[in-house]
Amino acid sequence: MKFFIDTANLDQIKTAESMGILDGVTTNPSLAARESAPYREILAEICKVVNGPVSAEVISTEYDGMMKEGHELAKIADNIVVKIPTIAEGLKAIKTLHSENIKTNATLVFSPSQALLVAKAGASYVSPFIGRLDDVSTHGMELIEKIIAIYQNYQFATEMLVASIRNPIHVVDAALLGADICTMPLSVIEMLVKHPLTDIGLEKFIADYKKAQK
DSSP states (O other): OEEEEEOOOHHHHHHHHHTTOOOEEEOOHHHHTTSSSOHHHHHHHHHHHOOSOEEEEOOOOSHHHHHHHHHHHHTTOTTEEEEEESSHHHHHHHHHHHHTTOOEEEEEEOSHHHHHHHHHHTOSEEEEBHHHHHHTTOOHHHHHHHHHHHHHHHTOOOEEEEBSOOSHHHHHHHHHHTOSEEEEOHHHHHHHHOOHHHHHHHHHHHHHHHHHTO
């Protein structure tokens, strides 16, 4: 499984990169709004730090606007992936960008039917938002299971990018189902490496070592 970090904060990206586990980045205008620099400047800096895919989202909801923004974003760096909302106009943009060899990430996916459509349109990645489904008393991971089954049935090339991850259980469950990618905030990445028994064991080893030196 590939690990992406979901942020526009360069310090957080560099921290994840230093761990040796970072494969890519997902961003959106909401995340970028928390930073001090303009969105496209931030994206350019991120692409200098990360060699893997960097998803950058359009804000237009009409085909022409999505295409204009998509072309502008794709010019920032070779590893930019254009995030397109999963709406009818978005399907048109995904199809055209795919024909131009520009990678796309179909975002805000909440149903198997949406995932099927974006794969047929040629999306490079599909981003189901499981945490938001959990928030409305729906089992988000069931959506991942269904999408994986559909994609395997028809051998779609679209990669499963599990998004809106809230905790380590989401990551482990997605890995057990065979998802290609999980994108998550730095806080979840840090939770993945933590275990109380590791901390207790390490504390005991250090204490015993100090005793042995007396």
